[in-house]
Amino acid sequence: MGDEILKQALAEVCGNEYQAEPFCGDIPDSYRFSHRFEKRMAKALGTAGSITVSGKPNIRKRMKIALVAAVIFSAGFMLGMAREPIWNFITHKVDGGSQLSFDTSTVDDPETSINEVYTLTGLPNDYELLDSTHSKVSATELWVKQSEGADHADNIIYFGQYIAAVYTDAFIPDDAKNGYYIDSNGTQYYISESEDYTSVVWYNGDYVLLLTGSFNKDEMLDLCKTVKLKK
Amino acid sequence: MLSSYLALIDDNALRSEFETFYFENRLKGMRAAYNVLNDKVLAEDALSEAFFKLAKCFQKIHSLPSHKLQAYFVITVKNTALNMLKKETHIETVEYDDELEHDELPEVDYSILKDCITRLGDTDREILYLRFELELNYSEIAAALSISETAARQRVRYAKSKLRKLLEKEGYHG
Incomplete structure (x- = not known):
């Protein structure tokens, strides 16, 4: 008997066994992996606080510096809060700051892949889109001010869209000013202000969204409201 | 400790x-x-270990059709979990009979062949699936099952011999 016949027989007998979803009542579709597992996998995949920028290492380094202020640690400092947080972070204290991971247990049915992509629409006309990425778990845009090029950190706006499970281990230094805020529409924002950057993180019901740039807090919050679905 | 995959x-x-x-x-x-x-x-520990194994050979196997890659992954996870279970429960493994050298299969009725495949043990069926349906080489099989390449060769030969014995019991001889 030739191997081809054996191959075909094995495919017919075993195909369903290994390809079908194994039944397991204790692991439903809504199963939430432990924080320990998520953290380990995020670290192993290198997705914690990740950013993909093509080409210019100086921009990557500057954006990483910007991203250290990209998440909010709310303990002891609230802006205009009159009620419990709508969503929250899991926080781990580390040297020099804290590591924050989006707590997926505080939201219902977060998206598990990027099914639709959002974009910034409210930037001034002299900003151009320098780079964008899109994967199953994240989508990002890097905008720079056209006239002065991409080497100046204060001309950069970074917008990130992530599935909640991937937004883990973002570092925020102790000296950043942090707080959170709920607007009149009920959207909760976390705001981190450092010397060079302001970062805002929010959850739109499906994805974690991040905006980082050199505008002040009010300008950044206005910019957040211009995020729309990409056509 | 798992380093970056x-x-x-x-x-x-x-x-x-x-x-x-x-x-x-x-x-x-x-x-x-x-x-x-x-x-x-x-289970989460086994799962992360299985992804690590997958990462190690991903460059070789990523071009498999998606359903076959999934099958490979599931087999890797199951074997990783079984290895952990063996460590936990000190299950003795069966020694292989080195005299089972004949692995040529006779010409048989196709439905009989499928029936005999079904009657093989899970481990034997899995290794034949990896070798003949996914067409993996022995180093890729070894990576999935956490065994040596030599052991992978032996297991394939052994599984084929067991299949042959089942077929002989049905009256088919090479």
Whole structure:
């Protein structure tokens, strides 16, 4: 008997066994992996606080510096809060700051892949889109001010869209000013202000969204409201 | 300690592909591991170990059709979980009979062949599936099952011999 016949027989007998979803009542579709597992996998995949920028290492380094202020640690400092947080972070204290991971247990049915992509629409006309990425778990845009090029950190706006499970281990230094805020529409924002950057993180019901740039807090919050679905 | 999986994969496009595969299949892998271990903590450990193994050979096997890559992954998860279970429960493994050298299969009725495949043990069926349906080489099989390449060769030969014996019992001889 030739191997081809054996191959075909094995495919017919075993195909369903290994390809079908194994039944397991204790692991439903809504199963939430432990924080320990998520953290380990995020670290192993290198997705914690990740950013993909093509080409210019100086921009990557500057954006990483910007991203250290990209998440909010709310303990002891609230802006205009009159009620419990709508969503929250899991926080781990580390040297020099804290590591924050989006707590997926505080939201219902977060998206598990990027099914639709959002974009910034409210930037001034002299900003151009320098780079964008899109994967199953994240989508990002890097905008720079056209006239002065991409080497100046204060001309950069970074917008990130992530599935909640991937937004883990973002570092925020102790000296950043942090707080959170709920607007009149009920959207909760976390705001981190450092010397060079302001970062805002929010959850739109499906994805974690991040905006980082050199505008002040009010300008950044206005910019957040211009995020729309990409056509 | 598990180091970065992506450091095992040179190509950026492949890294993205691996990341996508991870998010699309981790729940399936978790179920496969839990079905063996019945413990969520251990199952998550087995799952992360299985992804590490997958990362090590991803550059070789990523071009498999997606359903075959999933099958490979599930087999890897199951075997990783079984290895953990063996460590936990000190299950003795069966020694192989080195006299089982004949592995040529006779010409048989196709339905009889399928029936005999069904009657093989899980381990034997799995290794034949990896070798003949997924067409993996012995180093790739060894990576999935956490065994040496030599052991992988021996297991394939042994499994084929056991299939031959089943076929002979049905009256088919080579």
